[in-house]
Amino acid sequence: MSHALGIYRLQQADSRIDQTNQRLQEIRAVLENNSLVQAVRSRLEASEAALKEAEKGLRQSEATAQAQRIKIEQVESSLYGGRVQNPKELRDLQSELTALKRHLASLEDKQLEAMILLETTREQQQTTLKELRQAEAQVISQNSSLKSEQDTLLSNLENLKAERAAIQNAISADILQKYELLRQKKHGLAVTTVNEGACDACGAGLTPAQAQIARISTQLFECPTCGRILFSN
Numbered sequence: 001m002s003h004a005l006g007i008y009r010l011q012q013a014d015s016r017i018d019q020t021n022q023r024l025q026e027i028r029a030v031l032e033n034n035s036l037v038q039a040v041r042s043r044l045e046a047s048e049a050a051l052k053e054a055e056k057g058l059r060q061s062e063a064t065a066q067a068q069r070i071k072i073e074q075v076e077s078s079l080y081g082g083r084v085q086n087p088k089e090l091r092d093l094q095s096e097l098t099a100l101k102r103h104l105a106s107l108e109d110k111q112l113e114a115m116i117l118l119e120t121t122r123e124q125q126q127t128t129l130k131e132l133r134q135a136e137a138q139v140i141s142q143n144s145s146l147k148s149e150q151d152t153l154l155s156n157l158e159n160l161k162a163e164r165a166a167i168q169n170a171i172s173a174d175i176l177q178k179y180e181l182l183r184q185k186k187h188g189l190a191v192t193t194v195n196e197g198a199c200d201a202c203g204a205g206l207t208p209a210q211a212q213i214a215r216i217s218t219q220l221f222e223c224p225t226c227g228r229i230l231f232s233n
């Protein structure tokens with residue numbers, strides 16, 4: 001296989017891979033940028049943040065109530081432990097205990113509120129998650145033709161990549177490097193054909209001598225105008 005034929009085939013494979021990737025990108029954009037899905041997704045993010053807040057709130061109110069219970073136990077043990085005998089001190093401890101218990105009741109109310117809030121928030125998050133799945137399913141069914149095109153393209157892409165790898169194996173490293181560099185500079189098209197005596201990419205005409213070289217040379221011949229490698233059969 002001549003050098004030019006080898007990289008011409010590589011170019012064909014790369015061009016098809018590029019086209020496939022571009023179409024896949026378009027399809028992905030349509031499937032992902034659906035406004036309904038986006039709206040539900042952002043509501044889900046908000047409800048997940050609210051759920052985290054509610055969990056934190058409950059943990060804090062549990063800890064506060066627990067600390068209050070410990071304080072109560074300490075006062076109770078002073079009050080009933082027998083070490084304090086003085087009636088005034090006992091009365092003071094008793095009224096402190098009453099105050100601590102009253103406050104505990106309000107802390108427990110808050111804890112209950114936090115539990116209810118957590119429950120509500122969790123339900124909301126679950127509901128929104130279901131809505132997101134429904135919205136996604138709706139988009140998929142609306143775009144079922146796109147989805148099946150996507151599947152086909154993805155499997156084509158695998159085949160193209162395998163095909164490309166096989167072609168690449170037959171090309172020497174220095175030519176491959178030249179090709180890759182040229183492809184970067186020339187918007188993906190490094191190799192083109194000679195069409196009716198002209199470069200198919202830029203349209204510049206070749207002299208009969210240049211066309212002859214492009215046809216028979218075993219060396220790579222570049223278009224004198226655009227610099228792309230010319231393949232002529």
Ligand SMILES: [Zn+2]
Pocket residue numbers: 199200201202203204223224225226227228
């Ligand atoms: Zn050209």
